[in-house]
Amino acid sequence: xxxxxxxxxxxxxxxxxxxxxxxxxxxxxxxxxxxxxxxxxxxxxxxxxxxxxxxxxxxxxxxxxxxxxxxxxxxxxxxxxxxxxxxxxx
Amino acid sequence: xxxxxxxxxxxxxxxxxxxxxxxxxxxxxxxxxxxxxxxxxxxxxxxxxxxxxxxxxxxxxxxxxxxxxxxxxxxxxxxxxxxxxxxxxxxxxxxxxxxxxxxxxxxxxxxxxxxxxxxxxxxxxxxxxxxxxxxxxxxxxxxxxxxxxxxxxxxxxxxxxxxxxxxxxxxxxxxxxxxxxxxxxxxxxxxxxxxxxxxxxxxxxxxxxxxxxxxxxxxxxxxxxxxxxxxx
Numbered sequence: 166x167x168x169x170x171x172x173x174x175x176x177x178x179x180x181x182x183x184x185x186x187x188x189x190x191x192x193x194x195x196x197x198x199x200x201x202x203x204x205x206x207x208x209x210x211x212x213x214x215x216x217x218x219x220x221x222x223x224x225x226x227x228x229x230x231x232x233x234x235x236x237x238x239x240x241x242x243x244x245x246x247x248x249x250x251x252x253x254x255x
Numbered sequence: 256x257x258x259x260x261x262x263x264x265x266x267x268x269x270x271x272x273x274x275x276x277x278x279x280x281x282x283x284x285x286x287x288x289x290x291x292x293x294x295x296x297x298x299x300x301x302x303x304x305x306x307x308x309x310x311x312x313x314x315x316x317x318x319x320x321x322x323x324x325x326x327x328x329x330x331x332x333x334x335x336x337x338x339x340x341x342x343x344x345x346x347x348x349x350x351x352x353x354x355x356x357x358x359x360x361x362x363x364x365x366x367x368x369x370x371x372x373x374x375x376x377x378x379x380x381x382x383x384x385x386x387x388x389x390x391x392x393x394x395x396x397x398x399x400x401x402x403x404x405x406x407x408x409x410x411x412x413x414x415x416x417x418x419x420x421x422x423x424x425x426x427x428x429x430x431x432x433x434x435x436x437x438x439x440x441x442x443x444x445x446x447x448x449x450x451x452x453x454x455x456x457x458x459x460x461x462x463x464x465x466x467x468x469x470x471x472x473x474x475x476x477x478x479x480x481x482x483x484x485x486x487x
Binding site: 177181182184185208231234235236238239 | 270313317318321349350356357359360362367404406407
């Protein structure tokens with residue numbers, strides 16, 4: 166059994182206006198960060214999962230994202246997986 | 256009629272719903288703790304009340320929708336019995352898939368707590384049959400995430416099947432961007448499921464049912480249910 170750390174970002178789907186992102190973008194522009202654009206605000210979720218393979222771990226985490234962590238009607242999720250040793254858990 | 260009002264950790268309109276149904280509408284009402292796994296068979300209407308279930312952690316309604324009682328609520332709805340979700344209850348219904356779409360952050364990014372006007376769009380439902388078509392109601396809202404969103408196809412179906420129960424409007428019943436408090440598509444304030452026995456709405460009818468409060472515009476939702484089910 167291997168251990169993995171999953172780093173999940175959840176953002177509003179591109180088709181949905183991210184009002185918070187837009188507001189932050191305006192604030193950045195008004196403080197002269199004029200080269201910054203398309204700001205999107207999201208959530209970061211970190212969790213550990215044990216599985217036999219990275220593929221299996223990815224499948225479990227993806228399923229969790231689709232079921233609870235993100236709402237596919239309004240959000241996209243992105244998962245980064247990293248194998249860790251037992252000592253690195255939490 | 257007997258109502259079962261689900262109490263989640265963080266519900267805060269549960270007692271208001273209980274008072275409105277039992278004292279103002281003349282129904283029987285009892286509280287149902289969210290850890291229950293069944294709903295008493297004599298309950299006609301389950302009410303998912305407003306509040307901040309589980310502190311709105313992750314997303315509004317996301318954790319409540321996996322509470323033990325929600326399987327029983329789904330079964331209750333499947334049997335054709337009534338489910339009414341108010342505010343956070345509406346959010347729980349969309350998260351649970353009992354109603355389509357989702358409630359996004361208000362476009363103003365602010366929590367809005369004020370009276371708004373609603374236009375009654377559908378009077379053939381068990382929740383609105385004591386109202387008149389086009390009847391304008393003054394009802395309070397109190398939410399930060401009430402901006403109803405669904406994909407184009409879903410909105411088309413909701414409109415086509417006349418499943419929009421209420422729309423935000425002005426005092427004269429005109430729907431416009433100005434009378435839309437939160438950015439909801441097509442000024443949608445409340446929707447029905449495809450069989451008409453589940454209603455979700457962001458405004459709080461239970462907060463305007465008692466004459467002492469100076470406004471009983473919300474009472475029609477509960478008297479409609481009484482009219483549908485009858486006095487038990």
